[in-house]
Amino acid sequence: xxxxxxxxxxxxxxxxxxxxxxxxxxxxxxxxxxxxxxxxxxxxxxxxxxxxxxxxxxxxxxxxxxxxxxxxxxxxxxxxxxxxxxxxxxxxxxxxxxxxxxxxxxxxxxxxxxxxxxxxxxxxxxxxxxxxxxxxxxxxxxxxxxxxxxxxxxxxxxxxxxxxxxxxxxxxxxxxxxxxxxxxxxxxxxxxxxxxxxxxxxxxxxxxxxxxxxxxxxxxxxxxxxxxxxxxxxxxxxxxxxxxxxxxxxxxxxxxxxxxxxxxxxxxxxxxxxxxxxxxxxxxxxxxxxxxxxxxxxxxxxxxxxxxxxxxxxxxxxxxxxxxxxxxxxxxxxxxxxxxxxxxxxxxxxxxxxxxxxxxxxxxxxxxxxxxxxxxxxxxxxxxxxxxxxxxxxxxxxxxxxxxxxxxxxxxxxxxxxxxxxxxxxxxxxxxxxxxxxxxxxxxxxxxxxxxxxxxxxxxxxxxxxxxxxxxxxxxxxxxxxxxxxxxxxxxxxxxxxxxxxxxxxxxxxxxxxxxxxxxxxxxxxxxxxxxxxxxxxxxxxxxxxxxxxxxxxxxxxxxxxxxxxxxxxxxxxxxxxxxxxxxxxxxxxxxxxxxxxxxxxxxxxxxxxxxxxxxxxxxxxxxxxxxxxxxxxxxxxxxxxxxxxxxxxxxxxxxxxxxxxxxxxxxxxxxxxxxxxxxxxxxxxxxxxxxxxxxxxxxxxxxxxxxxxx
Numbered sequence: 230x231x232x233x234x235x236x237x238x239x240x241x242x243x244x245x246x247x248x249x250x251x252x253x254x255x256x257x258x259x260x261x262x263x264x265x266x267x268x269x270x271x272x273x274x275x276x277x278x279x280x281x282x283x284x285x286x287x288x289x290x291x292x293x294x295x296x297x298x299x300x301x302x303x304x305x306x307x308x309x310x311x312x313x314x315x316x317x318x319x320x321x322x323x324x325x326x327x328x329x330x331x332x333x334x335x336x337x338x339x340x341x342x343x344x345x346x347x348x349x350x351x352x353x354x355x356x357x358x359x360x361x362x363x364x365x366x367x368x369x370x371x372x373x374x375x376x377x378x379x380x381x382x383x384x385x386x387x388x389x390x391x392x393x394x395x396x397x398x399x400x401x402x403x404x405x406x407x408x409x410x411x412x413x414x415x416x417x418x419x420x421x422x423x424x425x426x427x428x429x430x431x432x433x434x435x436x437x438x439x440x441x442x443x444x445x446x447x448x449x450x451x452x453x454x455x456x457x458x459x460x461x462x463x464x465x466x467x468x469x470x471x472x473x474x475x476x477x478x479x480x481x482x483x484x485x486x487x488x489x490x491x492x493x494x495x496x497x498x499x500x501x502x503x504x505x506x507x508x509x510x511x512x513x514x515x516x517x518x519x520x521x522x523x524x525x526x527x528x529x530x531x532x533x534x535x536x537x538x539x540x541x542x543x544x545x546x547x548x549x550x551x552x553x554x555x556x557x558x559x560x561x562x563x564x565x566x567x568x569x570x571x572x573x574x575x576x577x578x579x580x581x582x583x584x585x586x587x588x589x590x591x592x593x594x595x596x597x598x599x600x601x602x603x604x605x606x607x608x609x610x611x612x613x614x615x616x617x618x619x620x621x622x623x624x625x626x627x628x629x630x631x632x633x634x635x636x637x638x639x640x641x642x643x644x645x646x647x648x649x650x651x652x653x654x655x656x657x658x659x660x661x662x663x664x665x666x667x668x669x670x671x672x673x674x675x676x677x678x679x680x681x682x683x684x685x686x687x688x689x690x691x692x693x694x695x696x697x698x699x700x701x702x703x704x705x706x707x708x709x710x711x712x713x714x715x716x717x718x719x720x721x722x723x724x725x726x727x728x729x730x731x732x733x734x735x736x737x738x739x740x741x742x743x744x745x746x747x748x749x750x751x752x753x754x755x756x757x758x759x760x761x762x763x764x765x766x767x768x769x770x771x772x773x774x775x776x777x778x779x780x781x782x783x784x785x786x787x788x789x790x791x792x793x794x795x796x797x798x799x800x801x802x803x804x805x806x807x808x809x810x811x812x813x814x815x816x817x818x819x820x821x822x823x824x825x826x827x828x829x830x831x832x833x834x835x836x837x838x839x840x841x842x843x844x845x846x847x848x849x850x851x852x853x854x855x856x857x858x859x860x861x862x863x864x865x866x867x868x869x870x871x872x873x874x875x876x877x878x879x880x881x882x883x884x885x886x887x888x889x890x891x892x893x894x895x896x897x898x899x900x901x902x903x904x905x906x907x908x909x910x911x912x913x914x915x916x917x918x919x920x921x922x923x924x925x926x927x928x929x930x931x932x933x934x935x936x937x938x939x940x
Contacts, residue, residue: 263612266654266681270608275417276563278604279593284415285316286590288553290424290468291576291583292324295371296531297347298578305574305583306356316587318415319361319377321352322424322468326373345373353377364388367409369395374409374424382415387594390414392452398427398440408444408469412457417593418564421450421462425469428806431546434502436806437472438512463564464590465556467516470581473503474548475525483547484538487524497525501549516554519571519586526551526573526582534577553586565591615654615684621719622651623682625737630692632743635711637750637816638843640695641743647690647717649682656681656720660736662713670713672700673741679720692741701751702845705764711743748820749783753845754879757781763822780882783819787837788890790825797893798900799830803911807832812839841887842915848884849876851920854928869931872924873939884916885939888932895933905933 271278289306309315326344345368352375353363362383366375372395378388391413398407408425425444428436450457459465477483477500486493498504498521506512525547530537536547553571557564569587576583595601626646635641649655658679659668669675674693682688694711696704703709717737747764749757758778761770772778796802811832816839818825825833841848853875876884891908898904909929917925931937 263681266683267605267608267612271605272417274604275593278596278601279417280596281563282416282592282594284318284418284590284592286318286320286420286466286588287316287585288320288322288422288466288468288588289583289585290322290324290470290551290553292426292470292527292551292579292581293326293348294531294579294581295325295328296578297344298576300576300578302351302355302576305576305585306352308570308572308574308585309587315360315379317379317382318420319357319375320411320422320424320466320468321348321375321377322409322422323348323373324424324426324470325371326368327371341368341370341373344368348373349375364391364413365393365411367393367395367411369397369407369409372407372409372424372426374411374422376411376413376422378415387416388413390419390452390455392450392457394448394450396444396448398443406440408448410448410450410459412450412452412462415592417595418464418590419457419462420590421457421459421465423459423465423467423469425467425471427469427472429472431474431476434473434506435808437502438506439809441512460556460558463558463561464566465516466588467513467554467556468584469552470550471503471552472550473501473506473552474550475500475546476502476505477546480538480544480546484536487536487547492524494522503549503552513554515559516556517566518552518554519568521549521571523571523573523584525549526584528580529577529582531580532577534575537580551581551584553584555588563591563593612654615652620651621649621653621655622735623655623657623717623719623737624648624650625717625739628737628739630715630739630741632692632694632711632741635694635696635743635745637701637746637748638695638697640693642691642693644689644691645739646687647680647682648687649684652684654681654683657717658720660716660718662716669715672696672709675715692739694741694743696745696751698751698843698845701748701843702753702756704745705747705752705756709745711741711745713741715739715741746820748816749781750816750820750840750843751845754781754848754883756845757783758879763820765820766822780879780886783840784837784883784886786819786825787815787833787840788886791830791833791837792890792893794830794833796830796834797897799834800900800902802830802894802901802903803834803838804903804907805831807835812836838911838915841912847916847918848880848887849917849925849928851918854917854920854924865927865931866937869928869937872928873932881939887912887916888929888939891933892935905930909933 287306291305306319306321307315326348327340345366349363349366353361357377360379361377362380364376364378367373382388391411393409393411395409396407406426406428408423410421410423412419412421414420423444425440427440445459448459475483475497483497486496503513507516507518527548527550528537528545529535530539537544551573555566557566567589569589571584571586573582573584626648630643630645632641632643647657656679659675661668669678672695674695676691676693677688680688692715700709715738717739719735749764752764758781759772759774761772762768790796791802807829811828812835814826815828815833815836817823849872854872856875873881873884891912894901894903895905895908909926913925913929916929919925932939
């Protein structure tokens with residue numbers, strides 16, 4: 230593999246890699262599955278061809294509150310003082326490298342990129358001093374993370390398969406809160422580093438738990454032909470501003486306990502939300518954290534060592550928001566993490582204190598290549614002998630997949646077990662039902678879609694249906710159904726196997742059943758206004774055009790509820806998340822025509838955004854914006870008016886109805902703390918199809934101004 234040298238300090242940038250020695254595409258057709266099986270067996274038997282080593286890993290996290298410190302970072306990143314004690318690996322996670330305002334969240338990535346590069350340069354200059362190689366660095370709105378490894382390990386080719394991914398959570402996934410993940414293999418152990426900024430607010434503990442579940446279960450990191458999840462790794466180190474607070478009510482009492490000599494740490498730690506939630510198994514299941522012996526890291530008066538206890542300030546309960554935890558893959562022999570220290574640094578530019586931890590992790594260094602190759606060749610020889618002596622056979626634990634009731638944009642899953650009941654290797658895949666073109670429908674995921682099983686081995690097969698906006702209209706209209714068949718087929722022998730294709734090729738039919746619960750979400754505007762009743766009503770019929778509703782009744786119900794229940798005055802409406810269970814309940818009420826339960830206004834607001842985002846076709850298409858753009862008018866007012874005139878009457882009514890409602894909200898901005906800058910990114914994303922040029926924000930901002938009428 231050829232690496233590219235860059236950056237003026239001469240450190241090696243491994244982000245740019247030319248895989249000149251990777252297999253050709255046509256090679257993969259012949260060897261991919263067999264090689265993957267051998268790779269898996271080698272991994273399971275890695276203690277046979279490796280020797281134990283130790284890795285020292287430093288993790289640091291700091292919410293910098295969009296500040297740039299004049300202080301030297303050595304107090305945070307180099308607390309040991311001696312180069313001999315410097316760690317093998319650095320993981321640096323920073324939050325709020327930029328202010329989390331509407332511009333940085335929804336519109337521009339340039340400022341985040343600039344600040345992240347500044348932080349990397351500062352870390353490298355003040356702490357690493359040319360002894361480390363930057364493996365990867367990533368930024369995502371306010372998040373920044375970089376992983377460095379001692380350069381001599383890089384020169385020994387100890388680092389491979391590095392990759393990164395990011396995921397937004399909170400505030401409808403716009404990225405004000407979220408995660409960056411960087412993964413790699415060091416020798417023969419896999420390590421995953423996670424930097425997160427979770428939902429803020431003392432009362433939002435359940436939201437933070439949900440943020441963790443979303444990141445831990447949905448984050449996928451792709452590298453070549455592989456896709457990794459966080460739990461696939463031998464080790465995971467999770468840092469960040471997790472925002473868990475103290476379950477205490479008396480602020481003055483907490484300050485008193487902090488200032489006591491010694492501080493009342495027992496009381497404070499018993500009130501810590503993360504310790505409570507983790508102990509109860511509601512979040513960070515399986516993760517460990519060192520004993521906390523330092524004072525809460527939040528909230529300080531910037532540029533002072535004093536907690537922000539000012540009577541005239543925005544007082545916050547002190548808390549250990551900033552945390553470092555680790556997870557070891559269960560049931561793996563020889564894996565272990567030994568913690569050395571867990572403390573904070575007394576840097577003062579932010580309202581948070583930086584936190585640091587040092588660990589030793591058991592690693593496995595490969596034996597010389599000649600010994601590894603001999604072990605691998607012996608495995609391949611034994612597999613080939615086994616394949617050539619036997620005909621493959623598999624059995625299924627059942628032949629039906631029952632997905633039950635399938636709801637809009639909610640994955641429905643069932644499983645069965647495929648077992649190799651023969652004495653030969655058995656490899657399966659899925660083929661199209663006769664008369665069709667695809668083996669697996671686009672709204673279905675089968676995992677794994679192909680697999681090679683050794684004799685006696687079993688594999689759980691997961692079938693998931695996920696009806697999103699692209700498919701919902703076909704289900705509502707009856708063109709598509711959950712009920713269908715999958716055909717699992719054994720793949721014919723390859724590469725010297727003696728059995729004929731006819732002997733090897735066997736098929737098993739799997740019946741997939743379920744019922745799609747019709748929903749107004751994912752429908753077209755035309756369908757909704759001509760639906761006489763809620764979509765799940767037994768009385769549902771199609772209205773003639775002269776009797777059609779002016780706008781979807783579901784849209785009217787949501788807006789009317791917000792209007793009548795004080796939504797115009799609700800603080801940070803459409804900016805603060807609702808409660809997931811309440812949102813699901815509202816969706817059910819809309820689909821069934823039932824009265825709304827007592828729900829949070831934020832849950833109703835989130836439902837409105839989801840409804841508009843789910844429409845089969847956006848209210849404003851990119852084609853309409855581009856058509857207006859090609860008129861070459863330089864007048865913003867004329868451009869926006871021309872864009873509006875391109876809408877059909879139904880689109881026009883929906884757009885003006887929603888914009889008029891937003892205008893009403895903005896009339897009360899003194900109460901609700903909302904602004905055009907906050908609401909435009911939210912509604913531009915759900916009303917407009919992305920045109921790639923940002924014209925949606927321009928048009929929406931224009932019509933949110935009261936002096937710009939719709940005619």
